[in-house]
C-alpha cells in the first residue's frame with residue numbers, strides 16, 4: 001500500500017468535518033443531504049442514491065474511513 005499524501009488526508013478530513021456538522025465522526029444522510037442541498041446541486045432522491053452507494057453497512061451514516 002502506497003504512502004498517503006498528508007495533504008490529501010488533511011483535505012479529506014477538512015471536507016469530512018464540513019459535512020459532519022454535529023461532530024460525531026459519522027456523516028448521516030441528513031448531514032450529507034443538508035451539505036449537498038446547500039450547494040444547490042442535488043435533489044433528495046440524489047442524496048438517497050448517494051447514501052445507498054456509500055453507506056455499505058446500511059446504518060444510515062458513514063464513517064471517515066468509508067471515504
Ligand SMILES: [Ca+2]
Pocket residue numbers: 020021022023024025026027028031
Ligand atoms: Ca454527524
